[in-house]
Amino acid sequence: MRELKKLIERIIDRVNVNLREPPFDVGPYIHNLVPLGQFTRFYAFYGLTADHPLHFHFVNSTLAGSYFLGKCTVDHSVLYKSDIRGDELKTAESVFHHQGLKIPLHDDEEILIKDSYLVKTLVHNYSHDPESPEEFFIQNTVSLQYANIHGSPVEGCFLGPSCTVDLTTLHDCVIGPYAYVQVGELAHRFVEPGQVWISGGGLFEFRYRFSSKVLDRYIEVKTGSVPCGIFMDFVEERKEDFQQVFSATQSKPPIPVPPGASLSRFAVVKGNSQIGENVLVAQRSYLEDALLGKGSSAQENCYIIRSRLEGYDVTAHGGKIVDAKLGERVFVGFNAFLRGGSDRILEVGEGCIILPHTIIDLEEAVQIPARRLVWGHIRTRRDLEANSLDLKELMRVDGEIKKGSMRFRGSGAQFASRFLGRIEHILEANGAFFDGRKGRGHAQREQHISFNIIQPYQEGNRKGLYPTIDIRP
């Protein structure tokens, strides 16, 4: 495994050079994070469809357990069980609109991962950066377990576990565990653990920060060891179910898949689960006694357990829903954690927006009224009061409000419409409104996908590395 060790050290050096002021050493976070033997244990795979322009190019990298869809180059990088989903990459000759500018593309957009180390990271590309419209790059970057990189390139960064970089271009930043940033662009910044920060180009700013006491219970990071806490335990307890799913090359759907719906063969389905028309269940999502009504979706790394989603509900990457009932059109953001109990069901009224990185972990039954914006840490009905706001009320805000640990400045209407517009986009992109002819989206396109499996060298100096692979139409 000589070459793999060299590669890892080289990545550490490159990331550290980017993070030298002030100095931040990513080495201790990576050394021993994934035992080297693991890199030969899991196959990687890529999806092949008639809908996505094709180009996969893998050079001097390890890709253990990772999944690729859409054009992607991985160069001198270490990927471990990461999902690289390029199914919304822009194509050549399309025109990218940005603040009144029209930017015609001269080539298909491609994801480029270079000199980076991504562990269980989700990369999804609904691209946002006007500066590199043909390239969605992740360079000189380390990201830890269940981080999300969504919609923008990052370079020279360290992303802590369960953090999310959403529609934000990053240069030389450190993002703390479970922090969420959606701020357009950041350079040379340290975003503190548990910081939820949404900023809309001077129009509004939302900030909430988890206390370190709460945060440490859910996700704690010590250099030199694997992150721990409730989030990690939750996933760990269900790991074996995924191993079964990944050990078969092809399988029949375990439950009926209605018209327009797609159920990834790399999803876990247990108990009495049902999905409706136009439902999208992505790879590495987990359903147990879950009912997903028409047009709902469960994205990568979602867990939906003993819960009912009425219809047109969106569960974004990494969302977890346990013992809950969701009305129609509820949005559950990235890495949100919603857990009721059999004796304390969580009910979420229709049209609610559960902001990304919200923790609802109930000590008593809670009913969230329809059309509320919800954030923060909620255990009781009382917490709900301090951590939510009626959407109508939000839309009237123009100035500054504080509620619990949340601060908001600017136009509530702009903030709300940004989220509502995005939810609409997600439903459309997922094919939730497909009528048999119009409105095709991911749910319909991913019905006809084939998966190709790739594995590393099992012996010799290059053990754990993959050969150079180039795949074109």
Add this chain to the structure above:
Amino acid sequence: MRELKKLIERIIDRVNVNLREPPFDVGPYIHNLVPLGQFTRFYAFYGLTADHPLHFHFVNSTLAGSYFLGKCTVDHSVLYKSDIRGDELKTAESVFHHQGLKIPLHDDEEILIKDSYLVKTLVHNYSHDPESPEEFFIQNTVSLQYANIHGSPVEGCFLGPSCTVDLTTLHDCVIGPYAYVQVGELAHRFVEPGQVWISGGGLFEFRYRFSSKVLDRYIEVKTGSVPCGIFMDFVEERKEDFQQVFSATQSKPPIPVPPGASLSRFAVVKGNSQIGENVLVAQRSYLEDALLGKGSSAQENCYIIRSRLEGYDVTAHGGKIVDAKLGERVFVGFNAFLRGGSDRILEVGEGCIILPHTIIDLEEAVQIPARRLVWGHIRTRRDLEANSLDLKELMRVDGEIKKGSMRFRGSGAQFASRFLGRIEHILEANGAFFDGRKGRGHAQREQHISFNIIQPYQEGNRKGLYPTIDIRP
């Protein structure tokens, strides 16, 4: 599937142009041979090891169910469940010796399959042709079920089902069903069905031909339909066992694998089967209540059922052994069919050479004495007399002999030593003599292999075709 249909028509035209004098139309043999839907059903795969120079290159082809090992290019071709085994390809800077000539290679040898249609064909490359030492090519060629192409290039040919082209370069030839040729080079020839023809550059010539009555029982070919007969039925009856084996991505060996042995995870193992040290069981071989003693081998498409192989026994590609006991160092040649019964065991004495394309299908128990050369069609002890010769006796032959339908001319000693030398080479190449340090061969090298799975487009014009794939170290 528009593109796949076009590709097939194009291959037919190209092969027919080669076979225009006298005109031979391969079209009727190919049309409807494999229903087009089958081309999307099976994944292809390639083996990755630290031992074999790596380069796979697949262009505008379908590869359904095929297996690749060693450098290989497939270009504008249709492969269906074929095995392309390039594990004996010569490497750059090695020197190829041929009749006193020394030919240094300027590059790694590579298998090149171009404008061809191969169904369930085995290609193995222990290369023989001095004229193209860097390229083992199969071009403008159609081959049907269970044909073997071994050791030499072919171009412009039609190979009938269960035929074998062994160490013979072919240009523009038609080889009939179950014919076996080992004659160095042939051009513009029609080799009749069931013809077994071994010729050693003027030193000797062996000829035997199955009667059409016998042949039709075992393998019958009518244009426009799938071949039929005992050989096809035999394989068809055991097809489902392979489907199970191919439906898992990774599996633990079903029986213990002793030191130095390798058991392909794509082999079927049933009943009470055992393998000894240094045994090689290749992909797509089938063991049922089979005992393989030390250093024995079962190559691709071999079936060994209710039989005991004492040790250092070689079962070449496509050999079938049922209800039999084999002493040590028995060689069972390509596509030989040896079938006893529970009440009529076939016993084969040590050191016997069962020539390729021998059919022993017993009506009574038969014991073959040690060190005999065996050929033809044998059902009874009496048939054995007419279809075998003591090896010592053979070595004394210098001239012409006839025995039953067999004719031999030339030096028996040369003929025998050619076979004995080759058996020794096979045992060495397979690693039968591995002592823990020296004598590594296929059995030892194939223990550490990883398999990468590739699949075709599932939809659209290119449905059934594979993307362009290039894989390098």
